[in-house]
Amino acid sequence: MWWRRQASDPVPTPQEALDERLSAYLDDEVTDAERAEVEALLASDAGARAYLDDLQHLTSALASLEPVRAPRSFAIPAPTSSGAPAALRGVPGGVPGAGRLTAVLVRRMEWAMRASAAAAALLFVVALTYNPGDSGNSAGLVSTAGDGAALYAQQESAATAMAPGASDAPDAGAADARAPAHPDRTGEGVEDAAGGGAGVTGSEEPPSDAPADDGEMTTMMAPGDAATTDGTSDGDASRTDGVTAGTLQAGDPVDETPTFRSPESGTFDGASSSDGVGGIAPALGALAILLAVLSVMVARKDERSSPDRR
Amino acid sequence: MSTSPRPPGTPQSAAQSSGRHASDEVVEALVERARQGDLQAFNSLVARFQDGVYGLTLRMLGSPQPAEDATQEAFIRAWQRMETFRGGSFRSWLFTIAANQARDELRRRARRPAQSLDQARDDPDRPDLDPPGDEPSPETEAERQEMRAALEAALRTLPDDWREVVVLSDIHGLDYREVAQATGLQLGTVKSRLSRARARLREVIQDSRELSEAVERLGVRR
Numbered sequence: 401m402w403w404r405r406q407a408s409d410p411v412p413t414p415q416e417a418l419d420e421r422l423s424a425y426l427d428d429e430v431t432d433a434e435r436a437e438v439e440a441l442l443a444s445d446a447g448a449r450a451y452l453d454d455l456q457h458l459t460s461a462l463a464s465l466e467p468v469r470a471p472r473s474f475a476i477p478a479p480t481s482s483g484a485p486a487a488l489r490g491v492p493g494g495v496p497g498a499g500r501l502t503a504v505l506v507r508r509m510e511w512a513m514r515a516s517a518a519a520a521a522l523l524f525v526v527a528l529t530y531n532p533g534d535s536g537n538s539a540g541l542v543s544t545a546g547d548g549a550a551l552y553a554q555q556e557s558a559a560t561a562m563a564p565g566a567s568d569a570p571d572a573g574a575a576d577a578r579a580p581a582h583p584d585r586t587g588e589g590v591e592d593a594a595g596g597g598a599g600v601t602g603s604e605e606p607p608s609d610a611p612a613d614d615g616e617m618t619t620m621m622a623p624g625d626a627a628t629t630d631g632t633s634d635g636d637a638s639r640t641d642g643v644t645a646g647t648l649q650a651g652d653p654v655d656e657t658p659t660f661r662s663p664e665s666g667t668f669d670g671a672s673s674s675d676g677v678g679g680i681a682p683a684l685g686a687l688a689i690l691l692a693v694l695s696v697m698v699a700r701k702d703e704r705s706s707p708d709r710r
Numbered sequence: 711m712s713t714s715p716r717p718p719g720t721p722q723s724a725a726q727s728s729g730r731h732a733s734d735e736v737v738e739a740l741v742e743r744a745r746q747g748d749l750q751a752f753n754s755l756v757a758r759f760q761d762g763v764y765g766l767t768l769r770m771l772g773s774p775q776p777a778e779d780a781t782q783e784a785f786i787r788a789w790q791r792m793e794t795f796r797g798g799s800f801r802s803w804l805f806t807i808a809a810n811q812a813r814d815e816l817r818r819r820a821r822r823p824a825q826s827l828d829q830a831r832d833d834p835d836r837p838d839l840d841p842p843g844d845e846p847s848p849e850t851e852a853e854r855q856e857m858r859a860a861l862e863a864a865l866r867t868l869p870d871d872w873r874e875v876v877v878l879s880d881i882h883g884l885d886y887r888e889v890a891q892a893t894g895l896q897l898g899t900v901k902s903r904l905s906r907a908r909a910r911l912r913e914v915i916q917d918s919r920e921l922s923e924a925v926e927r928l929g930v931r932r
Contacts, residue, residue: 420902470781
């Protein structure tokens, strides 16, 4: 028998089985044997005849319900010269396959934009916190110059970071003292400190067990003038200078590192630019915002035009 | 409409001939052109079948906006898949796609219980489901409208899967195999669901004396 039921179908009661037979007979969806069986039943059963009569009226009434007028045309618009409309993505006669591909690319672009926005935002934060005078960065920059030079750079950073309060801080003189060969060193220190902030200074504290050796310090400070050297004779700054001087004795020549830090060398110009108004940090911030806005716009546009949005 | 009451044993396809003329030579020619990528030919098919497809989705979904969406989506998908049409009744193939769209929407509603058929029933924007008629007398038209409204209300009392079968079969005139194709059901399941749906509708109609009389009058008249 060609009738089959879903496995989940309930087993019909005898009355339901009879109703099914009559319903199928009404639609001429019975075999010859079933038809003969039903007609024999109808000849002898008034209730079956009445039921079939009801079904006939019902199906006739239901058939009268057709048709419903469509409220508008559902015709598919022709693709324009600028490309298939959204509703025609991937349809034949539009741009075969291209629409669906476009939809996929747009979705991927959305994710790429979000990822790029996140990366740009991260770089923005890094750029904000990055300071050219940072010990880590400085050490990294001078790592090839040897440990002595690296530590000297650390101390240079510490000194320059503290430089803006030259009239207040006891170690301001040390900063000046270490930069005799560079007339604009004080100015550079102010600039660095302004960009770097207090955190930089904190990170550049020297090891607590650093020896304070005035003699070595004097040796290191030899290029400087005596007046400023006197200013470094007490407190942390004094011990810091001691560390620097001691290390420098075992490392590269002192005058190479200041050259590295020199504004004239141009080495720091790029790093310093991250602190400026027109530097890389605002650019990264703007890029992050731009990409985020673009990704949202792409997502909304895709949502509106997608036929599968429901 | 010019159909006459279907006598017992009369093939459904002969009784509801209005749905059968769609698979004529004109349609076949349009289908063949549409399969070659002729959008104009496809839109001719859209114009020919959009009332039926919209009527199906409207009765399955119960409110106009989801029915419009499902209808539009059905035509877009049909256009996208024209090359997969392997002949036979284009109308029932189209109804298969439309029924799938409507069923998807019903499943989505099932996941969002707040939006139910009850809500759609109370939708003030729900359109009058009257067919575009000949020009009957005002009295006759009022009677028909009342009867149709009651029938539509009775239809909405059916479970979704029963309603789908009875709409496809008794309103749109698909035979059991076409209904099985459109719904993805076994023929035996189509048969049993249709029978149960009719039995339920019969009960609803019998509970309403006015509707019962109207249906009887309509059946005799037709």
